[in-house]
Amino acid sequence: MQIAVIGGGVTGLVAARELANKGHTITIYERNAHIGGLAAGFPFKGTHLEHAYHHVFRTDHDLIQLVQELGIRNRLQWFRSSVAMVVRGRLYPFASAVDVLRFTPIALISRLRLGAVLFWLQHRKRWNSLTPIPACIWMSRWCGKQAYQAVWEPLLRGKFHAYYRDVSMAWLWARIHTRANSRKREAEKLGYFEGGFAVLINALEQALEDHGVRIRTNMPVTALWASETGKSVMVQTEGGIEQFDRVLCTVPSPVFAQYIEKAPGVPPAYRNQLNNIRYLNAICVVFSSTQSLSPYYWVNIADRDMPFVAFVQHTNLLPAAWYQGEHVYYAGTYVPKNHALLSLQDAEIKETFLHAVARIFPDFDPQSVTETH
Incomplete structure (x- = not known):
């Protein structure tokens, strides 16, 4: 045909x-x-x-099979990941059970509940019954109000804005389960192509x-x-x-x-x-710098007054040597069509985002930035 x-x-x-x-x-x-x-x-x-x-998850089996069929399997390399979270302007590691127990923005009992729920979701294989349940309701009930308000509500709001109450718990289960299964009895590893x-x-x-x-x-x-x-x-x-x-x-x-x-x-x-299908707009600022700002690859931003919800130090996943020794960063968010950020020019968005980076990392020197996109 x-x-x-x-x-x-x-x-x-x-x-x-x-x-x-x-x-x-x-x-x-x-x-x-x-x-x-x-x-x-x-x-x-x-x-x-x-x-x-x-990046590529180990659970992206179809993509990995495609890469094999295309003869570029040797170009897909795997690197150890690291995750942190910004809460009230402070950076907290958030990748392991120990990190959860040390997450002091919430009380110890809330940390224990949060850790237990994460463990259960990581090992749960059936998601169907979670589909009709909003993630905000499920997480608030099982993690407790304090953990929900400190962790899950800011992340859901940041990614889905006014639609966050409509997000299925099955979606959030998939995010947690996928990352857990990228570990293989070790720290999470993510894939990236040499050459992009x-x-x-x-x-x-x-x-x-x-x-x-x-x-x-x-x-x-x-x-x-x-x-x-x-x-x-x-x-x-x-x-x-x-x-x-x-x-x-x-x-x-x-x-x-x-x-x-x-x-x-x-x-x-x-x-x-x-x-009537509702879409969000993605805004992402890419910049390179001679500075390394943190030891983490992926930083979730839980503070609602920040203009982006994810801060990614790309060269904390893969070698900075691939980019002539410079450090590469992404700052990204998702906004509805009437959001104020969409009324700004590109230069204004870049300025807004870089100013916010300095709020998270006070040692950040804007003069160290070599390129922005």
Whole structure:
């Protein structure tokens, strides 16, 4: 069959490869000048760096299998991770049972309850019964109000804002369970490609080209509709209209709703359903510095007055030597469409975030920053 895949992110590229392997003729449409989607990045210090923080868990079995099939398994390396949390402006290690017991923002009894709950969730294999229960209610009940307000509520609010009460406990279980199973009887290890995730994107692109897949970048789709017979689908772009037997869309649901806005036979209720799916915007500042600010890779920010919820010292996971000896940082958050940060220019966001970094790390010298993105 002739199949169009709309969206050149990792999902679209992998789907196109699977379909091409089955003998179908594939065309990929990507609106940007490059493929890779959220895993895309930019050249940096002789290598490649992503626009947003990325790593691989040991439990990402399908991805690891894909890496093996693409012949780049030797480029995926594993490094020991470390986690901390900022509470009331102070940094606390938060990766082990001992760390939880030493987490003094909450009383000892709350630490014991928190540790017991984390242990139980890490070893629980069934998640189905957790699906209908909001994480805020479950965690508040079992960890206790103090631990919930100090740890889980700030993290849920930071990641989901006004929607945090709607987040399923099954989602939070998956986050905790995944990290626990990245340990293998030792400290957590996370994977990263020598050369960045561009190694994966380039390998996928080469595999697709070897299968004769057409990759059309700078080609935004404007409309989709079924043919009069209903046996094919029309894809409209600025370059014209093409006909396919099937179309696979890997774009956000509201974008897909725009594509089919004028498609005959599509019920308005279905388009409304697509448009009603709530999305958050990701904001991430990447910067490099001659300073090393902490011994931790991943720092969760529990203070609500901070502009970001995660602070990642990338070069505490992998060697700074990969980046000519400089230290690489990410500061990221997720905000709804009406958030004040979205009204700022890029330079203003960078200034706001770097000012907040100095609040966490008083020794931070802005003059040490060599690049920001």
